[in-house]
Amino acid sequence: MTEACTERHRHQEFLAFLKQVAAAYPRRELHVVVDNLATHKHPAVRAWLERHPLIQLHFTPTSGSWLNLVEAFFSIITRQALRRGNFPTVADLIAAIERFIAAWNDRCRPFTWTKDPDTVIAKATDPRHHKTSTATDTEH
Template sequence: MHQQGERAVSTDELAGVQALERKHPELPLAPGYIQRREFEYERHGTRCFILSRDVVTGKLVAPFCGPTRTEEDFLAHAQAVVATNPQVTRWHFVCDNLNIHQSEALVRWVAHLEGIGQETLGKKGEYGILALMPRRAAFLSDPSHKVVFHYTPNHSSWLNQIEIWLSILVRKVLRRGSFVSVDELEANVLAFIANYNQTAKPFKWIYQGKALTI
């Protein structure tokens, strides 16, 4: 796929990330004691991150950060990802079944890229492609489109590789972080992404699609 000019990215959101400032310094490591910290903190607001990871290179592409996670935010992120390389013949987004991944805004954007008239799409909640989420998802999953969305099965979002990367972000940056503002939170996350991209490698994906045994 990559050699044929196509790109696949694994996409998901990390919503409601709190900018927490610890009221007291952490206690340092000591023989026989792990690093300790006080439980008190102050909240300085939240941020939402929309992230896409190239499954071949391992790099994060066009990370998005903002106060909300709307269908317009997700559309802006998808458009930014596609804009990073106009030479790509087809983009594949792997994501879960969240409603903003199957939105009217996405359908209208993909239809525009395909030269499909907006008047043929119907009306959300009433008729045509836009009427219902399953119809929108079917349209967005069309493999002939220049931008194709692939949806993980219900309750199986863990199959999406971006979930692994988000756990890395939580462990390395968020869990023990102390941020005096949402701006500092955003700056720390984006700096971590920039540093990660310098040495990024693809995950060695070993799951073979077989049922897990107990």
């Protein structure tokens, strides 16, 4: 897992992250799953991606944050490393996140879907599961 902790989440920070990922995995086809935040669709991001065709963004449906595996990871890191922690400074919090991710990477295993594809697609396309707001539930 490649991580970046930044104070803001603008297109500049997202581009810096994409460059970090591209450098970590050179000459490899990469598929990056992101939400529909405008930052991910900024013209500068699109222009950079056009020059780097091995990197492709895939956008989760507006109502499908549960499809974004990073949401599952945020739940895990919150439960295992952050919830009961004491972080006097932002630097302390970032250090805890980085330690957790380093340990996670040392014992990494792929996430495994527990639902079959038909069930996932049915839930994603069922209007009863769609939110009426386009705002996301979390600020990551």
